[in-house]
Amino acid sequence: xxxxxxxxxxxxxxxxxIPLTDAAPLVVALENGHFARYGxxxxxxxxxxxxxLRDKLxxxxxxxxxxxxxxALACSLGVEGVPQRLVTALSLGxxxxxxxxxxxLYRDMQAAADGQPVTAQALASVIARRRAAGAxxxxxxxxxxxxxxxxxxxxxxxxxxxxxxxxxRLIVVPPPQMVQRLKQGDIYGYCVxxxxxxxxxxxxxxxxxxxxxxxxxxxxxxVLAVGAAWAQRxxxxxxxxxxxxxxxxxxxxxxxEHRLQAAQLLAGETYLNLPVEVIAASLTGHLRLDPRGAQRxxxxxxxxxxxxxxxxxxxxxxxxxxxxxxxxQLPADADLLAAAHAVYRPDIYRLAAARLGAALPAADxxxxxxxxxxxxxxxxxxxxxxxxxxxxxxxxxxxxxxGAKLAY
Amino acid sequence: MNAAPLRxxxxxxxxxxxxxxxxxxxxxxxxVVAELGTADGLLRAVAGCTPDVVIIxxxxxxxxxxxxxxxxxxxxxxPVVMFATSSDSDAIREAIEAGVSAYVVDGLSPGRVRxxxxxxxxxxxxxxxxxxxxxxxxxxxxxxxxxDRAKGILMERGRRSESEAYHALRKLAxxxxxxxxxxxxxxxxxxxLFK
Numbered sequence: 001x002x003x004x005x006x007x008x009x010x011x012x013x014x015x016x017x018i019p020l021t022d023a024a025p026l027v028v029a030l031e032n033g034h035f036a037r038y039g040x041x042x043x044x045x046x047x048x049x050x051x052x053l054r055d056k057l058x059x060x061x062x063x064x065x066x067x068x069x070x071x072a073l074a075c076s077l078g079v080e081g082v083p084q085r086l087v088t089a090l091s092l093g094x095x096x097x098x099x100x101x102x103x104x105l106y107r108d109m110q111a112a113a114d115g116q117p118v119t120a121q122a123l124a125s126v127i128a129r130r131r132a133a134g135a136x137x138x139x140x141x142x143x144x145x146x147x148x149x150x151x152x153x154x155x156x157x158x159x160x161x162x163x164x165x166x167x168x169r170l171i172v173v174p175p176p177q178m179v180q181r182l183k184q185g186d187i188y189g190y191c192v193x194x195x196x197x198x199x200x201x202x203x204x205x206x207x208x209x210x211x212x213x214x215x216x217x218x219x220x221x222x223v224l225a226v227g228a229a230w231a232q233r234x235x236x237x238x239x240x241x242x243x244x245x246x247x248x249x250x251x252x253x254x255x256x257e258h259r260l261q262a263a264q265l266l267a268g269e270t271y272l273n274l275p276v277e278v279i280a281a282s283l284t285g286h287l288r289l290d291p292r293g294a295q296r297x298x299x300x301x302x303x304x305x306x307x308x309x310x311x312x313x314x315x316x317x318x319x320x321x322x323x324x325x326x327x328x329q330l331p332a333d334a335d336l337l338a339a340a341h342a343v344y345r346p347d348i349y350r351l352a353a354a355r356l357g358a359a360l361p362a363a364d365x366x367x368x369x370x371x372x373x374x375x376x377x378x379x380x381x382x383x384x385x386x387x388x389x390x391x392x393x394x395x396x397x398x399x400x401x402x403g404a405k406l407a408y
Numbered sequence: 409m410n411a412a413p414l415r416x417x418x419x420x421x422x423x424x425x426x427x428x429x430x431x432x433x434x435x436x437x438x439x440v441v442a443e444l445g446t447a448d449g450l451l452r453a454v455a456g457c458t459p460d461v462v463i464i465x466x467x468x469x470x471x472x473x474x475x476x477x478x479x480x481x482x483x484x485x486x487p488v489v490m491f492a493t494s495s496d497s498d499a500i501r502e503a504i505e506a507g508v509s510a511y512v513v514d515g516l517s518p519g520r521v522r523x524x525x526x527x528x529x530x531x532x533x534x535x536x537x538x539x540x541x542x543x544x545x546x547x548x549x550x551x552x553x554x555x556d557r558a559k560g561i562l563m564e565r566g567r568r569s570e571s572e573a574y575h576a577l578r579k580l581a582x583x584x585x586x587x588x589x590x591x592x593x594x595x596x597x598x599x600x601l602f603k
Contacts, residue, residue: 048468049468049469050472051471052471058504145475145476171451174472177469
């Protein structure tokens with residue numbers, strides 16, 4: 001397959017990533033030789049913060065990055081301070097996040113739920129009780145202002161009638177500091193990518209109350225972001241990168257034992273430097289929910305390849321942009337469609353995927369939210385199988401009427 | 409009327425560099441209101457000291473905490489809102505290359521902020537070049553010792569003069585496209601085998 005590709009203009013590349021389980025496709029592409037098979041000599045560079053990743057990408061210290069999908073959009077819109085044009089032609093996967101609360105808050109939520117499942121409604125009851133008693137609002141954390149962690153947490157709260165700005169205090173905490181801050185009582189809960197939820201359970205300080213999957217089934221998460229100018233200058237390198245990572249993603253979803261092997265790779269000192277079992281829990285879909293041993297099977301917790309997971313849907317971009325408007329990060333009159341078109345490049349993805357036999361949807365957008373189970377999109381040879389895409393409140397997001405939907 | 413000195417907060421885990429930058433800022437007539445490291449309660453410190461500018465090591469994980477303060481303006485009367493002066497992309501590039509990032513209160517005059525960032529960038533660079541020189545001095549001392557030992561072996565066993573021994577090492581290094589220190593290490597290792 002790789003022999004059909006033009007020679008990469010830039011054989012030596014530096015890609016930045018943040019220590020998270022969903023960096024797996026990059027780590028596998030390197031460790032299992034997918035990059036090398038595409039003629040690429042890639043080094044992976046672990047970064048301390050999303051802001052640092054963004055800044056190094058902007059000055060060319062990095063060629064590409066494992067980036068929060070909304071951040072790629074926000075950079076191009078100038079929401080990130082320094083405007084810089086990024087593009088993505090590859091989604092690195094679906095899902096991978098969860099919402100965790102401190103064990104003591106979980107017990108209060110359990111009491112409020114009175115035998116029913118512990119949901120955001122239980123949190124709403126706890127918040128109401130605290131307010132009546134004159135207590136300070138609880139502090140929750142996400143990993144970055146323009147992140148799906150922010151939007152999923154806010155969506156989960158709002159769907160239960162909690163106003164994330166009035167009823168809670170939301171701050172940002174770097175993922176590796178989350179568990180420590182929860183232990184210290186600085187924060188009562190957070191939404192973060194794995195393994196930083198499982199680690200709280202493992203250390204006996206937190207309980208997973210929802211997977212990102214419960215808020216939005218198979219929600220988009222990280223993308224491979226590169227500079228718009230870089231993509232123009234090095235098209236063959238870009239295609240080779242995409243090809244190698246899609247192959248790694250396919251390997252990750254091919255067999256359950258590959259997920260365990262990936263956990264072993266990620267556990268290494270250079271990557272996450274954590275016990276294998278902490279990383280394997282979400283990768284294999286066997287979640288541990290609380291320190292008392294409650295478990296949950298969720299095979300779709302991380303999706304790296306199936307359900308056309310690598311396709312950069314412009315409808316995903318529009319949903320994220322709509323959340324930015326909803327929460328006041330973007331003005332209501334921002335041109336969302338133009339931003340989604342400029343940053344999300346399914347056309348480039350298709351060039352790479354056609355050579356790989358990977359999923360090749362004919363459309364760039366789809367309505368989100370209408371499917372409880374796997375479903376088929378397209379006709380004939382262009383048929384692709386997609387995953388469930390339900391939102392927690394049953395809403396349907398139709399990009400066709402984005403104008404109307406934005407009238408919040 | 410002179411404006412009050414800008415209030416600067418420094419966030420850097422490297423204590424030596426932090427002291428260097430703080431000293432230079434003091435010298436430039438600025439008020440360094442807080443110096444802290446990663447995870448030292450940045451939010452509380454910002455709320456308590458109300459800095460006009462935060463200078464933070466590019467490699468600090470706490471940067472994302474500051475990024476979020478762009479969104480917290482309702483709760484915080486003195487928010488840190490912008491990454492450097494967003495119109496000045498060359499200055500930003502220079503700062504990033506030096507390893508400095510800066511967050512400033514909205515509405516400050518760009519000229520006043522630029523001088524703070526310039527002082528920090530200059531000191532970060534100075535510190536980096538000191539570190540580099542130190543590292544180079546250490547390696548070259550170590551390499552000189554290796555080469556001296558290898559020369560000694562060649563002089564003793566090969567009955568060569570010191571300059572012949574050195575030329576033999578240099579020729580081999582050029583032929584094999586290696587450094588003289590590498591070749592010297594090889595000679596020492598080989599000699600160990602014959603001990």
